[in-house]
Structure formats: structure tokens, C-alpha cells
Amino acid sequence: MKFRSLIIRNIFRNKSRSFLAILGIAIGAAAILGLGLVTDGLAASTQQALTAGAADFSVIPASFGQGPGGSGGGFGTNQSTTSGFSTEQVINQSTVDSIQQMSGVASAAGVLRSRIVLNGTQQPLTMLGINSQNLAMDNVQLTNGSTFTNSNEIILGRTAASGLNKTIGDELTISNQTFKIVGIYQTGDFMSDRGAIVSLTTLQNLTNTTGVSMILVKASNGTSADSLSSKIEQTYPNQLTTSKSLSGFNRMNNGIQTIESGSWAVTLIALLIGGVMVVATMMKSVSDRTREIGVLKAVGWDKRRILRLIIGESMILAAIGTFIGLIIGLGIAEVLTSSNILHGIQLAFSGNLLLRAVGVALFLGIVGGLYPAYRASRLSPTEALRYE
């Protein structure tokens, strides 16, 4: 008989007790993985939205980042409303050309952003106007169809297409103009995936504007994106700012940190519950087997072997609980995202997160077994043998 087979068989001696310990660990592991997938996904999606995809940074009006007390008065006062469109438009088209000419700039793409509430819907549709050759700078990836080639064509974000129940070949009427849907895209940014994209000129015509809302900038090889963004801010003082200095970005970052802290707090509570369950299970297991441990000592087992027996049992319970917890965590996160409860958030699965979930749950199992194992190893053989 192998020592490890004795450990495994001991686990199955009291199935309901072992089930409780496994459940405790599984809840902990599921909480770490499930909440981690969602919060990491939320952080990644938001970051992506704010750093403008494949571009190194985005340039926006300085007033955008100054908040309600700033000179521009924030988001709202920079908007114009035409034909139902609410448009962010403050940068002249000529500024896009000027930035494109600056040394160190590989490419600069103007993007007009506007929102409109379509007939029969409640959520506003975010529309982007951007030239098709610059789509990659906004991290737009076509998952179906092709990009627009004329002013009557439009591509829809994955979430928007699903929400509007539209697909390639369908028509979409926006402000009395009918567009043919030629492509479906995704960006990994939950806000952008809820929108639609047409060419810059088309959106400018629709909204009766000439400028852009932001400029996506990619630095040329050998140029530091940081120094280039500083240079642009210095060239246009109090007029333009870059995404890295946005107070809105900082606020969003703080928000993500708060979400992550909340997620960790929930996880720690789940882990605490799991830990208590493992300790209680192993304590009960040791207590129930006091006499047996006395016999093992009487037949010559030393303290180390008793320790290894009890810790081994708790480690296996933890391993089974972790495995089940990972499946539950993945399952719950997948159900939440596929059922659109977590609207548009892409799960961010990473090896680091998996290691965190496995590591913490296993650690918990081992620590949970330590005290009961210590108690068992210190039992006096004569007292243990007298135990009823």
C-alpha cells in the first residue's frame, strides 16, 4: 500500500464532510477566477476605449479633460445638435493636416463622434466617422463582410448589430438617410462595439459639421509616443490635450481600481469562508480519528508522517475544490457575458489570473490543514487511545 493511496482513501471515508471542504475551496477559486475575468475584462475594455486602439494616443480638445470647472465646461458644452445628432466637434480639419505634417508623426486620423437615438430604440447609437483606411488605428476589426466604400454604406459594431437585430445586407435608416450594412466589426471596447461607423465625410454631412472630435496619432518608428504627445500639447497649449493627460481617464482609472478593490474584497470573503470550511472539516476529521491517530503513533508513525497525512488530505481536497471552482468560475463568467448581463464586456482570461486562482486556493487548502495537522501530530498517544 502506498502512503498517497492511504491519503486519497481517507478523503472518501466521509463524503459529506469532504464535499463541504471541496465546496468551500471551490467557492473561493470560482470567486477569484469569475470576478477576475470580469474586472480584468472591464479594465482592458475601458483602457482600450481610452487609448484609441492601434494608435499610440488620441488628441482631443483640452476642454474635454478639464471637467465641469474647466474653460470648456466639459463634454456637454462642446457638443452641437443637428438633425437629432449630438456631436462632439471642436477640432478643425486643418489641425488634423497640421499634426500629420509634424515630424515624428507616422499618421494622424481625424475621427468625428456623434450620437443619435434611432426610431424605436432607447439607447443612443454612437456613430464614428473615420476614413476606411484608418479603421485599424481605432482597433476596428471586421468579423464579417467588408468595409464601406461609399457614402451609402455603413458597418455596425457586433453588439449594436445584435441589439438592432441587423446583419450584412440589411438596411439601416439614420436621420432620413438609408444605409446598407456591409460589415460587422469588433474592437474589444464595449462602447465602440455598440456603435456604427461610416466615412468621415458622410458623418460630417449628416451632422452638418466640418471638424473632428479627436485625432488618432501614431508615432513614426524611433519616435517616443510620450515625447510626441508632449510636443503636440506644447504646440497647441490650452487647445489640445492627449489621452494620457485626460482627467477623465484618471477618473475612469480610479473607477476601475475601485471595481478591482471591490472584487478583491468579495474574493477575500469567499476565501475566508472556504478557509474556515477547510479548517472546520479537517479539525472534525482529526477529532473523529483521534483514536486512530493514537494507534498510528503506537505502531511507530512519527510526527512528520502524521503531519504529512493530514496536510496531504487537505491539499487533495484543495486541489479538487480548485479544479471544480475554476470550472464554475469560467462557467458563470461565460453565462453572464453570453446572456448580455455584463453588456459588451469581453472576458480577459490570462495565465496570471489562472495562477492567482489556483495558487490562492491551494495555499488556502494547505494553510487550512496546517493547524489540524499540527494538533494531530501533537496528540498524546495514551490520551488518543483512550478517546471515545
Add this chain to the structure above:
Amino acid sequence: MNNENIIEIKNLIKSYDLGGIVALDQINLEIKKGEFVSIMGPSGSGKSTLLNMIGALDQANEGSIKVAGYDLMENKDFSSFRSKEIGFIFQLHNLIPNLTASENVQIPMLQTTSSDEEMINRAAELLKSVNLGNRLDQVPTKLSGGERQRIAIARALVNHPSIILADEPTGALDSKMGDIILELLREIHKKEDVTLILVTHEDYVAKSADRIISMMDGKIIS
């Protein structure tokens, strides 16, 4: 049996509750290698406490006790001593219920050997010698009290101990089964050349030994 003492006890005192209860009072005892000794006395006379001292399951407060060359008054872990020198047989067989007869016998060997094959063969050999060769894979719950006690005897012998300590081995059995177990212990004593110390409160059991030590109130009276 030869003339060499395997157990030497001098002025041994064991008390509990800070000396309030004296379980062993000035015990002096010598037991020769290969001897079959029974320790007899009423309940509470100290016979099981003395057995626990000899098996290093408990430690005395005063005096000296040397067993198989080990000074048991030293302050150290005697698990290795128990593993090599001592085989315990309890009144309640104390087998692990979810393990088979063979696996129960192998339990002490987990501390002394890593060879699976050696453990399985040794357990089979011993179970065969106690007439349980056909019960190797049975769990204790499916066996009679006498069969369980025979497994416990096989377990006590598995590491080739020099001393077998049996605490009321027939106490939980009917007289017929008790006789069978007693006969088996006598056979093992002769065949394995071990020192056998048997604690009992029954006359007829005690009389099967080479020597009877009587105890009363923590003292050896004869």
C-alpha cells in the same frame, strides 16, 4: 528465553494531577528477553499504565526504565523505538475501518519501508500464519471480533518487534474466541522468539504465561 534483561525498571513513579494521583508507585521490574509475562490486577491497579511506559506511549515522572537498550526517561520522540522494537495489541483491535485486512497489517511498515511488494508479501505471510489467508481483501467491518483481533496480532508482528505488548487482548471476545487468541499468542511467542507481556484481569489468561506479576494500587505485590 535467555538471561539477558530486555526490560529494566527501577523505582519508577508515574503520577497525574501534580502528584495527586499516583498510578505507578516505586515499580521495580526486570523482564528477560523471550520471556512471556502476564501483568495481572484489578481495574485501576496501574497495569495498563505500566504497559504504556514500557511501550514509550507515556513517560514516567521519576525512576529509570530501559527497554531493548533504549533509555525511555530521555526527553525525545520514541516513534522509531516503537516502530522497531514494539508490537502493540489492544483490547479493541483498533483497525482502520476503510482499509482491508492486508492494508491494516501494512500500516506500521509505511514508516519503515517504501517497497510496496515487500509490504504486501509480509502482510500476506502474517495473515496466513493467523489463519486469515483467505481474508486479505476483506474490510474489518465484514469480519468477526476474533478475526479482527487476529489481524491486530499480525499488525503487531509486521516490523519484527522484539517485544509484544498485549493489553487485554481477549477482553472483548467470548471465552471460546479468547482461548483461540491466547493459543495464537503462545504459538507466536515460541515461533517468533519475542518477549510477550500480556495485561489481563482474568486468572486463566494470566496463568498461560511463564511468570505472573500482580499489581494493586500502582505497586507490584508479587
